[in-house]
Amino acid sequence: MKKNQLHDYLFQNLQESNMTFEQVFEHIITFMKINPDGNYRLMVGTDSQVHKSYTVFITGIVIQNEGKGVWACIRKVIISRKMTQLHERISLELSLTESIVSMFTEERKNQLINIILPYLYQGATFSMEGHIDIGAGKRNKTSEFVKEMVTRMESMGVEPKIKPDAFVASSYANRYTK
Known part of the structure; x- marks a missing residue:
């Protein structure tokens, strides 16, 4: 990926489209400044269809x-082929999450x-999470990838979340993949 490509990332939500990452970051700052004594979770996750x-x-x-409350946005990437290999797809989902993180x-x-x-002493908190659209259950087809993907998130200094706690990937992002 070319270095300046990061600045080509465009995001959207129901209110705005074609937001740069800088604009997204400004929205996050503005949102947090409304209640600086809040309990904040910054979550990034990717799903595919x-x-x-x-x-x-x-x-x-x-x-x-x-x-x-929340403020949220999405970034859409379309790969012009059917990606049927589950590991390849999960791995790309995580790579896209990592690039945003x-x-x-x-x-x-x-x-x-x-x-x-x-506001720390009044109980304010901030954490950052990487939501991975995989589950550890025995019947889950993605369970064999959990250790690898969780390790990748941890290596970025981000708290990994898998199903059922990975709702940014499994619910929010999922809604826009259809």
Whole structure:
């Protein structure tokens, strides 16, 4: 991936389309500043859907102030072939999640943490999660990939979440893959 391609990423939600990552980040800052004493979870996750001649990947970014609302957006990527190999698809889902997570640099994460910092003793919190659309259950076809994918998320310093806790990937992003 070319270095400047990161700036070509475009995001959308029901209110806005063609948002750059910078604009998404500004929305997150604005959302957090409304209640700087909140309990924030920044979650990124990707889901995919194989269609007749292509595969759709949706990456969701969700900032949640627990019990007080969310702001969210998605990024859509279309691969012009049917990706039938489950491991390849899960791996690409995670790569797309990782590419967004990596845009939240230490500097950016610190900007977000600094919003809640004065309110830590009043109970304000901030965490970042990578939601992976896989499950560990014995009957789950993706269970054999859990260790590999969880390790990849952990290596980025992000808390991995798998089903049923990976709702950004399995519910929010999933809605837009159809």
